[in-house]
Amino acid sequence: MRLAWLTDVHLDRVDGLAVDQLSRRIAATAPDAVLVTGDISVAPRLGADLERLLGAFRAPVYLVAGNHDYWGADVTTVRRFLTQLPRVEPRLRWLGSHEPILLDAERALVGVDGWADARLGEGERSALRLADYHHIADLRGDFGAALARARELADADAAQLRALLERALRLRPHVFVATHLPPFAEAARHQGRVAKPAVLPWVTSKAVGDVLLEAADRHAGRRLTVLAGHMHHPAHVWMRPNLEVRTGPAEYGAPRIGEVLVLEGA
Ligand SMILES: [Fe+2]
Numbered sequence: 216m217r218l219a220w221l222t223d224v225h226l227d228r229v230d231g232l233a234v235d236q237l238s239r240r241i242a243a244t245a246p247d248a249v250l251v252t253g254d255i256s257v258a259p260r261l262g263a264d265l266e267r268l269l270g271a272f273r274a275p276v277y278l279v280a281g282n283h284d285y286w287g288a289d290v291t292t293v294r295r296f297l298t299q300l301p302r303v304e305p306r307l308r309w310l311g312s313h314e315p316i317l318l319d320a321e322r323a324l325v326g327v328d329g330w331a332d333a334r335l336g337e338g339e340r341s342a343l344r345l346a347d348y349h350h351i352a353d354l355r356g357d358f359g360a361a362l363a364r365a366r367e368l369a370d371a372d373a374a375q376l377r378a379l380l381e382r383a384l385r386l387r388p389h390v391f392v393a394t395h396l397p398p399f400a401e402a403a404r405h406q407g408r409v410a411k412p413a414v415l416p417w418v419t420s421k422a423v424g425d426v427l428l429e430a431a432d433r434h435a436g437r438r439l440t441v442l443a444g445h446m447h448h449p450a451h452v453w454m455r456p457n458l459e460v461r462t463g464p465a466e467y468g469a470p471r472i473g474e475v476l477v478l479e480g481a
């Protein structure tokens with residue numbers, strides 16, 4: 216099982232020929248499946264960029280949306296679009312509306328987008344503001360109300376992940392979890408160092424992290440591998456002996472394959 220993992224490709228920042236080139240590079244890795252952990256493009260271009268990305272290979276693409284994928288629209292509109300993707304292109308699956316994917320005899324894949332919930336580091340006392348609060352319709356206006364809305368979205372995704380994990384862990388001993396925001400401070404690194412306390416609230420989803428710790432502790436004989444993005448800087452940490460978190464690298468204007476995970480049979 217070869218799983219090509221990409222994150223934060225930001226296809227709106229490159230021309231179509233660069234998307235074609237990325238598609239050919241994906242094809243060259245002969246993947247059985249492709250996983251994209253968010254920040255694919257921006258909402259108005261998401262469909263066209265995904266279609267072009269699919270051009271050179273036949274493998275299915277599993278994805279979660281990142282904060283940038285909601286830019287230029289509102290959450291309901293983007294999620295309606297993501298939910299109906301398989302009807303337009305059967306190879307595209309938004310994990311947010313999907314039951315666990317059975318990758319092979321050992322492994323399943325689940326995912327939720329995740330939202331920055333401002334509960335780590337300086338929390339809501341941080342003086343920094345995410346550009347999401349300007350570019351996503353639901354998060355505009357009064358900051359207190361917008362933050363409450365972001366936390367509602369974060370908590371809803373975390374609750375959905377809890378249910379998905381229970382089902383997936385019954386089906387397979389090793390579950391991959393795709394999510395855009397790093398769920399722990401330890402996985403939110405910039406040039407190797409944990410993000411600063413003022414930055415952490417906007418680059419992590421603690422709600423998702425709490426669900427992961429709870430599931431890992433409850434299922435000590437099972438294994439969880441989390442694949443995240445958003446930082447554009449890599450991290451690889453073990454939060455429990457059975458809970459591993461990887462955050463993928465990325466660079467604006469230079470979309471690439473983060474890693475091809477080769478999953479061997481037990
Ligand atoms: Fe990004």
Ligand SMILES: [Fe+2]
Binds near residue numbers: 444
């Ligand atoms: Fe992001």
